[in-house]
Amino acid sequence: MRLRSVILDTTVRLVFDAALVLSVYMLFAGHNQPGGGFVGGLVAGAAIGLRYVAGGLDEALAVVPVRPSLLPAVGLALAVGTALWPLAGDEPPLDHRVLEWHLPVLGEVALATATIFDAGVYLIVVGLVLMVLDGLGREGDEEAEGG
Amino acid sequence: MTALVPLPVLLPLLGAAVSLAAGRSRGVQRAVGVTTLAAVSAVAAALLAHVDGDGPVAVQVGGWPAPVGITLVADRTSVVLLLASVLTMLAVLVFAVGEGGAERTQAGFHPLYLVLAAGVAASFLTGDLFNLFVAFEVMLMASYALITLGGRPAQVRSGMTYVVISLVASTLFLLSLALVYAATGTVNMADLHTEVADLPAGVRSGLAVLLVAVFGIKSAVFPLFFWLPDSYPTAAAPVTAVFAGLLTKIGVYAMIRSQTLLFPPETRPAGLLLVVAGLTMVVGVLGAVAQNDVRRLLSFHIVSQIGYMVMGLGLFTVAGLAAAVYFIVHQIVVKTSLFLVAGVVERRTGTGHLDRLSGLARVEPLLAGLFLLAALSLAGIPPLSGFVGKLGLVEAGLDAGSYAIVAVSLAVSLLTLFSMTKIWSNAFWGPPPEPEANGTEGGPPGRRLMLAATGALVALSLAVAVGAGPLYGLAERAGHDLVDPTTYLEAVLAP
Amino acid sequence: MTGLLVVAAGVLCACGTYLVLGRQLSRVIIGFGLLGHGVNLLLVLSGGDGGDPAFAGPGTTAADVDRFADPLPQAFVLTAIVITFGVVAFLLALAHRSWRLTADDEVEDDIEDRRIAAAAREGDRAGGDA
Numbered sequence: 147m148r149l150r151s152v153i154l155d156t157t158v159r160l161v162f163d164a165a166l167v168l169s170v171y172m173l174f175a176g177h178n179q180p181g182g183g184f185v186g187g188l189v190a191g192a193a194i195g196l197r198y199v200a201g202g203l204d205e206a207l208a209v210v211p212v213r214p215s216l217l218p219a220v221g222l223a224l225a226v227g228t229a230l231w232p233l234a235g236d237e238p239p240l241d242h243r244v245l246e247w248h249l250p251v252l253g254e255v256a257l258a259t260a261t262i263f264d265a266g267v268y269l270i271v272v273g274l275v276l277m278v279l280d281g282l283g284r285e286g287d288e289e290a291e292g293g
Numbered sequence: 294m295t296a297l298v299p300l301p302v303l304l305p306l307l308g309a310a311v312s313l314a315a316g317r318s319r320g321v322q323r324a325v326g327v328t329t330l331a332a333v334s335a336v337a338a339a340l341l342a343h344v345d346g347d348g349p350v351a352v353q354v355g356g357w358p359a360p361v362g363i364t365l366v367a368d369r370t371s372v373v374l375l376l377a378s379v380l381t382m383l384a385v386l387v388f389a390v391g392e393g394g395a396e397r398t399q400a401g402f403h404p405l406y407l408v409l410a411a412g413v414a415a416s417f418l419t420g421d422l423f424n425l426f427v428a429f430e431v432m433l434m435a436s437y438a439l440i441t442l443g444g445r446p447a448q449v450r451s452g453m454t455y456v457v458i459s460l461v462a463s464t465l466f467l468l469s470l471a472l473v474y475a476a477t478g479t480v481n482m483a484d485l486h487t488e489v490a491d492l493p494a495g496v497r498s499g500l501a502v503l504l505v506a507v508f509g510i511k512s513a514v515f516p517l518f519f520w521l522p523d524s525y526p527t528a529a530a531p532v533t534a535v536f537a538g539l540l541t542k543i544g545v546y547a548m549i550r551s552q553t554l555l556f557p558p559e560t561r562p563a564g565l566l567l568v569v570a571g572l573t574m575v576v577g578v579l580g581a582v583a584q585n586d587v588r589r590l591l592s593f594h595i596v597s598q599i600g601y602m603v604m605g606l607g608l609f610t611v612a613g614l615a616a617a618v619y620f621i622v623h624q625i626v627v628k629t630s631l632f633l634v635a636g637v638v639e640r641r642t643g644t645g646h647l648d649r650l651s652g653l654a655r656v657e658p659l660l661a662g663l664f665l666l667a668a669l670s671l672a673g674i675p676p677l678s679g680f681v682g683k684l685g686l687v688e689a690g691l692d693a694g695s696y697a698i699v700a701v702s703l704a705v706s707l708l709t710l711f712s713m714t715k716i717w718s719n720a721f722w723g724p725p726p727e728p729e730a731n732g733t734e735g736g737p738p739g740r741r742l743m744l745a746a747t748g749a750l751v752a753l754s755l756a757v758a759v760g761a762g763p764l765y766g767l768a769e770r771a772g773h774d775l776v777d778p779t780t781y782l783e784a785v786l787a788p
Numbered sequence: 789m790t791g792l793l794v795v796a797a798g799v800l801c802a803c804g805t806y807l808v809l810g811r812q813l814s815r816v817i818i819g820f821g822l823l824g825h826g827v828n829l830l831l832v833l834s835g836g837d838g839g840d841p842a843f844a845g846p847g848t849t850a851a852d853v854d855r856f857a858d859p860l861p862q863a864f865v866l867t868a869i870v871i872t873f874g875v876v877a878f879l880l881a882l883a884h885r886s887w888r889l890t891a892d893d894e895v896e897d898d899i900e901d902r903r904i905a906a907a908a909r910e911g912d913r914a915g916g917d918a
Contacts, residue, residue, distance in 0.1 A: 184870065215400075219314035226307045229299065239299040240355040282881060361860075423864055430871045437878055441885075449886045453813070453895060456879055460820055461808075463875070467827045467868055474861060475834035 150200070158200040165193035173268050174261065183264030187271025194275055203283045207276065214280050217273025225266030228259055294343050298352040298367050300336045301375060301414035304329055309407035322403040323390055329407060330383040333414065337376040344372050345767060349774070349784040351420060359785050360484040364420035368781055369771035370618055371417040374546055377622045378413050381538050381629045382406075384750045388633050389531035391742025392640060395442045396531070402442060409435035409535070416543045420785055422473060422480040425547060426466050429511070432543070433459050436536060440528045447527045455524035462510035469503040476500070482554050483785035486778065490557050497560040504551045505562060505569075512544025514603055515572040518596040522580060525595070526588035530636030533588060537595050538629030542621050545602045549617065552606060553775045566607030567698050574600030574705040581712045587635045587645040587720065590712060591628070594671065597705060598624050604702060605686055608693045615772030616685030619765055623678040623757055627670050630750035634664045637743050638720060647716065652725035659744060661721045663751045668717065670754055672710035678758035681765065790837045793829055800826030812893045813883040817876060824872040828865050835861035 169189035176182030198206035210217065232241035242259040249255050308329030315321035344350060349368035353359060386406060389396040396402045412432025419425050437459070441452035474480055476496055477488035489497060506517070513521040521541070525533050552561055577597025584590035602624070605617025637660055638653065639645045654661040670677035683706060690699040757764060774781060800822050807819025835858030848856075887893060 213316060215313050215316060219310045222306060222310035222313070226303050226310060229303055230307070233296045233299070236296065238295075238353050238356045239303065242355065278877070278881070282884065423867075427867060427871070430875075434871075434874060434878070437875070441882060444885055444889075446886075446889045449882060449889060450895075453879075453882055453886065456875070456882065457808075457816060457820075460875055460879075463871075464820075464823050464827055467824075467831060470864065471827065471831040471834040471861075474831070474864070478858075480860075480864075 154200050158196045162193050162197060165189055165196075169193070169268075173264055176264055177258050177261060183267030184271060186264075187268040187275075190268070190272050191275035194272070194279070198279055198283060203279060206279050206283070210272075210276060214273055214276035217276065218270045219273075221266040221269030221271075221273060223266070224269065225263050228263040228266070294340075294347075295350055295352050297336050297340050297343070298350055298365050298418060299354070301333045301340075301379070302365075302411050302418065304333050304336070305407040305411040305414065309404040309411070312403040312407060317400055319397065322400075326386050326403045326407060327383065330379060330386060330410060333410065334376065334379045334383060337372060337379055340367050341369075341372045341376055344369055345770065348780045351784040359420075360479050360481045363424055364481060364483070364785055365418045366420035366483075366781065366785055367418060368784075369767060369774055370546070370549070373618065373767060373771060374542070374621060374625070375414060375417045377625045378417070378539050378542075379410065380753060381625050381750065382410055382413070382535060384746045384753070385531050385535045385538075385629060385633070387749075388534070388636065388743050388746035389529075391739035391746065392529075392531060392636060393739050394531075395529040399442050401438065405435045405438050405442070406535075409439065413539055413543060417546065420482055422482060422485070422551070423470055424480075426463070426470060429466070429543075429547075430463065432540070433463070436540065439532045440524065440536070442529060442532070445527075451524040451527040454520050458510065458520040458524075462507055465503070465510070466507045469500065469507055472503065473500060481785070482550070483778075483782045485555050486782060489555050494560060497556060498562070501552065501556050501560055501562055502565070504555075505548065505566070508544045508548040508551065509569070510544075512541045512548060512599055512603075513596050514569050514599055515576050515596075518573065518577065518599075521596060522584075522589055522592040525592045526586065530632070530639060533592075534629050534632035534636060537592065537632050538625045541595055541599055542602070542625055545599060545606075545617075545621060548603070549606050549614065549775065553609070553614070554778055554781070558609065561609055563607050563609050566603055567695060570600045570603035570607050571698050571701040572600075573597065573603060574701060578705050578708040578712065582708060582715070585647045587638065587647065587650075587716060588632070590647075590716065591631055591635060594631075594709065594712070595628060597709065598628065598671070600705070601683065601686055601702060604698055605689065607698070608689050608695060609776075610689055610693055611769065611772045611776050612685065612689035612692055613772070614775045615765070615769040616682060616689050618771045618775075619685060619761075619768040620682035622764070622768075623670070623682045623754065626750055626754045626757060627667050627679065630663070630667045630747055630754060631671065633743070633747040633750060634660060634667065637740070637747060640740075640743065647719040650720035651723040652721070654721040655725040659748075663744075663747050664721065665717070666751050667754065668713040670758070672713050673706045674710070676758060678754050678761065681758060681761045685765065685768075790833060793833055797826045797829040797833070800829065811895055813879075813886065813895060814893055816895070817879050817883060820872075820879070821876055824868070824876070828868055828872075831861055831865050831868060833861075835859075 169186040172181035172189060173183055173186035194206050194209055197209060207214065229239045233239055244256050244258045246254060246256045308325050312322045312325045315325065344367050349366055352365045354363040354365060409432055412428055412435055415428035416425060416432060419428050437456050440455055441448050470480065476492055477485060479485055479488055510517045525536055574597050577593050577600060581590050581593035581597060584593060601620055602617050605613045605620060635645055638650065641657065642650060644650065670679040673679040673683040686702060687699050804819045804823030804826055807815045808823065810816060840855060840857040
C-alpha cells in the first residue's frame with residue numbers, strides 16, 4: 147500500500163468537484179465569453195490529474211465509469227455530427243444556429259449548436275487525458291509502490 | 294454538389310470515432326475502415342467527374358465568406374490526387390488486415406489510419422494556408438503514432454528522428470505563415486494570389502523560398518531528404534507503404550499549389566527548383582544503388598522520384614505541370630505497391646535483406662510477376678505508367694529548353710532500372726531457399742488477402758497506363774488550371 | 789511594446805534552436821517548447837502592434853474597431869499552441885519510452901552514420917597496415 151498524504155488527499159477531494167463544475171461552466175460560457183470546450187476539458191483533465199497524483203491510477207480512472215477510449219470516440223462523433231448535419235439541409239458544413247426553448251421552470255433557454263461541437267472537444271480532451279494516464283501512469287504507480 | 298466537398302474529410306473522422314468506440318472488436322473496426330474508405334473513394338470519383346466537367350467547387354465552412362472563413366476547394370489537381378490516394382489507402386488497409394501485424398495487435402491502428410485519411414483529404418482540399426498547416430498536423434499526428442505503433446526500440450529511435458524533423462518543418466511553416474499574414478493580412482490562398490502580387494519583389498521571393506524549404510522538408514527533396522530513408526523502413530509494412538505512397542507526395546502537392554497559385558510568374562524560384570530536382574534525382578538513386586535492404590532501397594527511390602515531380606513544377610509550363618500531376622498519380626500507386634511486395638517478401642521469408650533472399654520467383658511466381666510490373670513501371674519501361682509520366686516530363690523539358698535536367702532525368706532512369714534489377718536478381722532469381730528456412734510452410738495466413746491487395750494496386754497502375762489517354766488529358770487540363778487559376782479564384786472568391 | 793516582443797521572440801527562438809541542436813532528448817523537447825513560443829509570439833505580432841485590447845466588450849461600436857487587436861492571428865496562435873502542446877506531449881511519451889528501453893537520454897546515431905563510421909575505421913586500419 148502506498149503512503150498517502152492526508153493533506154493532499156483532503157484538498158484534492160475538496161477541489162475536485164469544484165473544478166469539474168468550473169469546467170462545465172467554462173464549456174457553456176465559451177460561446178460569447180472566455181472559455182470553451184478545450185479550456186473546459188483542460189480544467190477537467192487537470193482535476194483528474196490531481197486525482198491521479200493523490201490516489202493513483204485506479205482512482206483517476208474511476209472518475210469515468212466507461213472505457214477511457216469511449217470518451218474521445220463520442221466526442222469526435224459529436225463534433226463531426228455538428229459538421230455533417232447542416233449538409234443534409236444544403237447548408238455549408240459546421241453552419242450553426244441558436245436553438246431556443248421555453249422550459250416550465252427555467253424560462254427561456256438558448257443553445258447554440260456550436261456548444262455541441264464544444265462538448266465534443268471537451269470529451270476528446272478529457273478522454274485523451276485519461277488515455278494518457280492509462281498508458282503511461284501504470285509504470286509510475288508501480289515504481290511508487292515498489293520504492 | 295458542394296455537399297460532397299467536405300465529406301472526404303468528415304467521413305474518415307466519423308469512421309475513426311466509430312472505430313475507436315468499437316475498441317477491441319477487430320471485425321467491426323475492419324468493416325468500418327473498409328466501408329469508410331470505399332465511401333470516400335466513391336465521393337472522390339463523383340467529385341472528379343463534376344469538377345472536370347464544371348470547374349472548381351468551393352465550400353465556405355460555417356457559412357463565413359472566403360477571405361475570412363475557412364474554405365475547402367475541389368479542383369482537378371486536388372481531386373485526382375485525392376482519388377488516387379484514397380484508393381491506395383483502401384488497398385493498403387486490406388493488405389494490413391491480411392498481414393495481421395500491427396493491425397491485429399494494436400487497437401489504435403484503425404482509428405489512427407482513418408484520422409490519417411482525414412488529414413490527407415484535408416491537405417488536398419483546403420483552400421487556405423493556415424488550414425493546410427492544421428491538415429498537415431492532423432496527418433502528422435496520426436503518422437507519428439502509426440510509425441511508432443508497437444514501440445520496438447528501432448521504431449522509437451527512428452520515430453524520434455521523424456517527429457523532430459517534422460516538428461522543425463512545422464515550426465518553419467508557422468513562421469512563414471506569420472510572415473505571410475504580416476505582409477498581406479490574409480491566409481486564404483485565392484486572396485493571397487492578388488495580395489502577394491502587390492508586395493515588394495524581395496519580400497515575395499523570400500516568402501516563395503521559405504515555403505519551398507518548408508514543403509521541401511515534408512516532401513524530402515535534396516538536401517532535406519536525409520530523415521526519410523532512416524525513419525520510414527522501421528515501421529510496420531503497411532504503414533511504411535502508405536507513408537511512402539502518400540506523405541511526401543502531399544508535400545509536393547503543397548509545393549505545386551503554393552508556388553503556382555500564390556506567386557506571380559516572375560518571382561517563382563524556377564532555377565532553384567530545377568537544380569534541386571536534378572540533385573534530388575541523382576542523390577536519391579545513388580543512395581538506392583548502395584543499399585542492401587529492400588525497404589531502405591525503395592525508400593531512397595522515394596527521394597529520387599520526388600525529383601521528377603519537382604522537375605515538372607520547376608518548368609512552370611502547362612506541359613510540365615501536367616506531367617507532374619500524372620507522375621504523382623503514377624507514383625502514389627506504384628511506390629505503394631512496391632512496398633507492399635516488400636511487405637509480402639518479409640512476411641514470407643522473415644527478412645528484407647538482399648543477401649539473405651534468393652529464388653523467390655520459383656516459390657512465389659505471382660509475387661514475382663507483381664514486383665516485375667511495378668518495378669519496370671517505376672523505371673519507366675514502355676508501355677507502363679512510369680514511361681508515360683517520364684515521357685511527358687522529358688517532352689516538357691525539351692519544349693522549355695531545359696536540356697540539362699532532361700539529360701539528368703534520363704540518366705537517373707537507367708540507374709533506377711539498375712537498382713530494380715538488383716532486387717530482382719538477388720531476391721527473385723537464383724536457387725530457391727531450403728524449404729525449412731523460409732518461414733511458414735505454404736505461406737503465412739492471410740497471404741491471399743495480401744497478394745490480392747498488392748495485385749489490385751498493380752492493376753490500378755496498369756489502369757493508369759492503359760487509361761493514359763483520358764487521364765493525361767485530365768492532367769493537362771489540371772496543368773492548365775494551375776498555370777491560369779482564373780476559375781479557381783472565381784470559385785473561391787465569388788459570393 | 790512591439791520591439792520588445794520581437795526581441796523576446798528572437799531570444800526564445802535562439803535559445804530553442806540551441807537546445808534543439810543538443811544530443812539529449814529532454815533538451816530537444818524543451819528546445820521545441822521555446823521555439824514554439826517564439827514563433828507563436830511572432831504570429832501574434834503579425835496581426836499588428838502589441839498592446840491593443842484583445843476583444844470588444846459591451847458598449848463598443850463599429851467605430852472602435854481599429855482600437856482592438858486583429859482576432860485572426862489570435863485564433864491561429866490558439867490552434868498552433870494546441871498543436872504544439874499535443875506534439876510535445878507525444879515527444880515526451882516517446883522520450884519516456886526510449887528511456888525505459890535504453891536507460892539513456894541521448895539520441896542514437898543513424899544506422900547509415902554508424903555504417904559509414906565503421907567503414908571509415910576499417911579504411912584507417914587498412915591504410916595503417918599498408
